[in-house]
Amino acid sequence: MDSTDSAAVYWFAELKDREYTGWRKAAWAIKSVIGGFVGQGPSVADLVIARRDTGEVVSSRPAGDVTEAGQMLMTARRELFQMTRDQFAAEWSLDAPTNGTQDTGSPEPAS
Numbered sequence: 001m002d003s004t005d006s007a008a009v010y011w012f013a014e015l016k017d018r019e020y021t022g023w024r025k026a027a028w029a030i031k032s033v034i035g036g037f038v039g040q041g042p043s044v045a046d047l048v049i050a051r052r053d054t055g056e057v058v059s060s061r062p063a064g065d066v067t068e069a070g071q072m073l074m075t076a077r078r079e080l081f082q083m084t085r086d087q088f089a090a091e092w093s094l095d096a097p098t099n100g101t102q103d104t105g106s107p108e109p110a111s
Contacts (some may be wrong), residue, residue: 006081007088012052013076015045015069016060045069047076049092058094 044066049059063069079088089095 004084007083007085008077008080010052010085011049011058011080011088013047013049013073013080015063015073016048017045047072049076049094059092 045063046060047063047069048057050057063072076092079091083091
């Protein structure tokens with residue numbers, strides 16, 4: 001397989017719920033209440049992009065509120081199938097996959 005393969009051969013995207021404990025949980029609750037008044041709450045999940053072969057996370061970013069998180073996940077998954085590995089890496093600011101080795105975050109395709 002080469003760099004013209006779909007990025008979905010190399011990576012997958014998913015949402016991971018954010019887990020807060022202690023003071024962060026209290027801060028999140030306060031932000032939620034305030035966000036309810038201004039129409040923008042804190043992020044409820046992270047969009048995670050991981051390698052198919054090892055499951056190693058190569059990107060994790062706040063996905064926004066429930067609506068934004070769903071839209072962000074759909075965009076990431078669509079682009080994984082529509083873009084090549086190099087295009088997706090550039091679009092989502094992943095390490096530049098030059099040779100498919102372990103240290104670039106761009107694995108060889110899973111069999």
